[in-house]
Amino acid sequence: MDDGKIIELFMLRDEAAIEETDAAYGAKLHRIAANILYNREDAEESVNDTYLKAWNAIPPQKPVHFFAYLSQICRRIALGKLDWNHAEKRSAVIVELTSEMESCIPDRSLEFEMTGEELGKLLNCFLGGLSRPSRVIFMRRYWYADSIQEIAARYGFSESKVKTQLHRTRKKLYDFLESEGVYR
Amino acid sequence: MRGKDLIDGMGFVDERFIHEADSNGVSNLGKIRSVGTGNRHFLGRRWIAAVAVIAICCTLSVPVLAAKVPAFYEGLYAISPAMAQFFKPVQISCEDNGVRMEVTAAYIHENTAEVYISMQDLEGSRFDETIDLFDSYSIKTPFDSTAHCQPAGYDPETKTATFLLTIEQWNEQKIEGEKLTFSVREFLSNKHKYEGIISDAALAEAQSNPTTQIVEPRGFSGEVCIAEDRDSAAQTGMVVLKAEKILASPVDGAAITGVGYIGGNLHVQAYYENIAKTDNHGFLSLRNKESGEMIACSGSISFFDEECCGSYQDYIFTDIPAEALDDYELYGEFVVSDGLVAGNWSVTFPLKEGKLPQ
Numbered sequence: 001m002d003d004g005k006i007i008e009l010f011m012l013r014d015e016a017a018i019e020e021t022d023a024a025y026g027a028k029l030h031r032i033a034a035n036i037l038y039n040r041e042d043a044e045e046s047v048n049d050t051y052l053k054a055w056n057a058i059p060p061q062k063p064v065h066f067f068a069y070l071s072q073i074c075r076r077i078a079l080g081k082l083d084w085n086h087a088e089k090r091s092a093v094i095v096e097l098t099s100e101m102e103s104c105i106p107d108r109s110l111e112f113e114m115t116g117e118e119l120g121k122l123l124n125c126f127l128g129g130l131s132r133p134s135r136v137i138f139m140r141r142y143w144y145a146d147s148i149q150e151i152a153a154r155y156g157f158s159e160s161k162v163k164t165q166l167h168r169t170r171k172k173l174y175d176f177l178e179s180e181g182v183y184r
Numbered sequence: 185m186r187g188k189d190l191i192d193g194m195g196f197v198d199e200r201f202i203h204e205a206d207s208n209g210v211s212n213l214g215k216i217r218s219v220g221t222g223n224r225h226f227l228g229r230r231w232i233a234a235v236a237v238i239a240i241c242c243t244l245s246v247p248v249l250a251a252k253v254p255a256f257y258e259g260l261y262a263i264s265p266a267m268a269q270f271f272k273p274v275q276i277s278c279e280d281n282g283v284r285m286e287v288t289a290a291y292i293h294e295n296t297a298e299v300y301i302s303m304q305d306l307e308g309s310r311f312d313e314t315i316d317l318f319d320s321y322s323i324k325t326p327f328d329s330t331a332h333c334q335p336a337g338y339d340p341e342t343k344t345a346t347f348l349l350t351i352e353q354w355n356e357q358k359i360e361g362e363k364l365t366f367s368v369r370e371f372l373s374n375k376h377k378y379e380g381i382i383s384d385a386a387l388a389e390a391q392s393n394p395t396t397q398i399v400e401p402r403g404f405s406g407e408v409c410i411a412e413d414r415d416s417a418a419q420t421g422m423v424v425l426k427a428e429k430i431l432a433s434p435v436d437g438a439a440i441t442g443v444g445y446i447g448g449n450l451h452v453q454a455y456y457e458n459i460a461k462t463d464n465h466g467f468l469s470l471r472n473k474e475s476g477e478m479i480a481c482s483g484s485i486s487f488f489d490e491e492c493c494g495s496y497q498d499y500i501f502t503d504i505p506a507e508a509l510d511d512y513e514l515y516g517e518f519v520v521s522d523g524l525v526a527g528n529w530s531v532t533f534p535l536k537e538g539k540l541p542q
Contacts, residue, residue, distance in 0.1 A: 028206075068202035076195045099330050102187030119189060120196020127201050139205035143194050163328050164264060181403055 003066040010058040018051050025067050029074045035145035036078040046081060050074040075143070097145060104170045106178040119182075126176045130169065137162060138169045261324055269326035269363045272532045281527035282307030285368065288346070290535060292360045295353040297535045300336060301366060305343040310525050313338040314375035315345045317368055318463060318524060324365040329353045333366075351535075359535055367530040372463055375521040378435040381471065382514045387443060387452075390509055394444025394451075395426040399487040402495065422485050424498040425453045437464045437520035441496065449482075450501040452514065458523075459495045466518035468499040473513055479504070 001020045009017035029050060033043035050073045063069035127135050133155075140146045140154065148166075152159045261268035277286035284304045291298045305311045315335060323331040329351050336348040349366060353359045398421035425442035432440040442453035456464040470479040481499040488495055504512065 063199070065199045065203035067206060068199035071202060071206070072195065072199060079192060079195060098187040098191055100187070100328075101190040103330060104190065105187070116189070116192045117196050119193025123190075123193055123196070124198045124201075127197060132204070135201065136205045139197075139201055142191070143197065143202060143205065160266070167265065167328060181401075 007058065007062060007066060010055065011062070018055065021051060021054070021070070022047075025070055028067065029070060032071055032074050032144060033078040036075065037081060042081055043078070046074055046078045049077045053077070097142060100166075100170065101142065104173040104177065105182070106174060122177075122180055122182065126173060129176075130172070134165060134169050137165050141166055265324065266326040269324065269365065269532075272363060272365055274363070274534065275530070275532050278529055278531055279306070280529055281525065283310075283525070283527055283529065285529040285531055287366075287531050287533045290533075292535055295357055295359055297349075297351045297359055297364070299349040299351070299364070299366075299533075299535070300346055301349060301531065302344050302346045303368075303371070303529070304345075309343060311338065311343055311345050311373050312340075313345075314521075315371055315373040316375070316463070317347070318370055318372045320369040320371070322365075322367045323349060323351065324367075325351060325353075325359075326362050327353050327357070327359065362535050363532060364535055365530060365532040367528075369528065370524045370526040372521050372524050375519055376435065378438075378516065378518045378520075380434070380516070382432050382434050382440060382516045387470075387509045387512055387514055389443065390450065390506065391444040392506060394442065394446070395428060396423050396444075396446055397426040398422065399424055399485075401485050401487050404485040405483055423447070424485055424487065424496070425451050427453060427455065427496060430455075434516055435518050435520055437462060438466055438516075438518040440514070440516075442498075445506060448502075450504045450509070451498045452481075452501070453496055453498050454516075455489070455494060455496050456520075457494045460493065461523050462521045463524075464518070464520040466497075466516055469515045469517075470501060470504065470512040471515045473511055478515065479512070 001024065003024075006017055006020045006024065009020060026047060029047045030043055033046035034040065037043050037046065050070055053073050054070060061069075127138070130138065137151055137155070140151045141148075146154070148159050148162050151157070152162045155162075157165075257268055257272065277284060279285075282305065284306055286302050286304075287299060288302050289300045303311070303315075313335075315338065317333060321333055323333065325331065331349060331351040333347050333349050336346045338345045351359070351364065401422050404422065423446055425444055425446070427441035430439045430441055431443065434440075437457045439455045440452065441455045442451070444451055452468050454466060454468060456462075456466065458464070468481060471477070472479070479501060482502045483500045484497055485500070486495050486497040
């Protein structure tokens with residue numbers, strides 16, 4: 001069933017909307033949650049919570065990009081379940097991504113605090129200024145939490161090309177954050 | 185802000201970017217890559233010839249350029265870190281501005297390297313145990329990695345400071361034999377710390393209608409500042425105290441230059457001299473005279489002086505009414521230094537265990 005019809009079911013408050021959503025996107029959402037969390041049960045719970053949030057939000061909301069909308073919710077829920085304070089309870093992937101992102105933040109003595117929403121606005125400006133291939137590879141790595149190997153396989157690139165591309169984009173993000181006065 | 189915050193921030197990016205990354209399969213990116221590849225047969229031969237010529241030129245000139253022309257090395261590193269490091273010649277020690285830098289020992293285990301680097305002052309006493317590379321160092325590796333550098337000791341007899349570099353490769357691959365470049369542009373030392381009550385700054389004399397000014401902040405933090413719209417703050421500026429005189433100078437390089445209420449919040453202003461070359465900085469709190477309770481500020485706004493050399497910082501305290509100010513005293517923590525020493529120090533060495541050959 002296409003996105004338009006699934007959203008129509010949500011609008012009509014037809015519970016089949018959940019089944020159809022799960023059939024269309026359940027596996028992809030599960031993968032996003034599993035990439036972030038360290039166990040299958042938590043990932044499954046995140047996906048179910050995603051359906052519940054979507055059910056409560058549509059209507060009045062009517063998403064334009066349905067999967068992007070769902071995955072946004074799912075990613076936030078999964079990150080919310082993550083125990084940031086205990087390394088052994090964080091997945092290796094998320095530890096790696098956090099450390100990579102850490103290198104993008106200019107180091108200064110001045111502490112700078114921003115909300116996730118404010119950072120999101122800045123990141124939108126940054127992403128909008130990137131070339132499409134750079135942006136897509138960056139999103140696959142830091143939004144979908146794909147591994148280097150997965151990105152290379154997905155686009156038919158060598159792993160070193162993906163690494164080089166990400167290295168350059170991270171450098172650009174460092175410069176961008178510095179120009180915006182955002183520090184560690 | 186930490187890496188975690190950026191990961192969280194990614195959760196708020198526009199849905200069209202998420203959609204684009206999800207729908208862009210091999211074919212779409214492939215099209216981007218193959219634009220302009222018409223008449224492949226004819227162009228193919230020319231490409232092969234061009235690549236062959238470039239390869240010969242590179243083989244002959246790249247090592248020389250990488251060694252002698254920093255801009256070439258930096259450019260090559262941006263394109264291919266592995267190639268840049270391959271062509272960079274080994275140099276275990278170097279000397280500039282009377283300071284000798286040397287790789288002294290390394291410990292390699294799996295994907296992690298720990299390397300000790302010493303810096304010795306050959307001419308004077310510009311070092312002490314407070315030496316700090318002032319974020320001016322860079323670590324270049326041929327592989328993706330996380331790396332950091334921390335002070336590991338200071339020997340006053342030989343005037344030698346030692347630093348520990350820790351480099352961790354991301355993909356859990358062994359890194360022994362790979363080449364690494366460590367460079368330093370400047371360092372700070374002889375730092376002094378002051379911490380205590382600033383008795384000269386009479387909080388009770390805080391002005392209810394102080395002279396204020398609107399400034400373009402160089403940074404701000406804390407909920408009291410974040411509550412303001414960030415974009416409009418950057419465009420229209422933020423309201424802070426206007427410094428009129430020095431109220432107290434607890435340590436050379438830092439001073440209290442104003443106390444007053446703006447919009448019902450107490451602002452206490454400090455001034456730090458020549459921050460770009462001294463990294464002078466500090467923190468102000470209020471201490472309850474009776475209970476000893478420390479009240480941290482709810483936010484701060486910093487901005488450059490007219491010469492863009494020193495920095496003012498307004499520390500903002502909420503919920504401290506003027507009538508209650510008598511109950512508090514100002515508590516400051518400051519770190520100031522004599523200034524930085526600049527130079528051009530760079531070593532390149534293969535990652536292998538033990539003491540490296542000179």
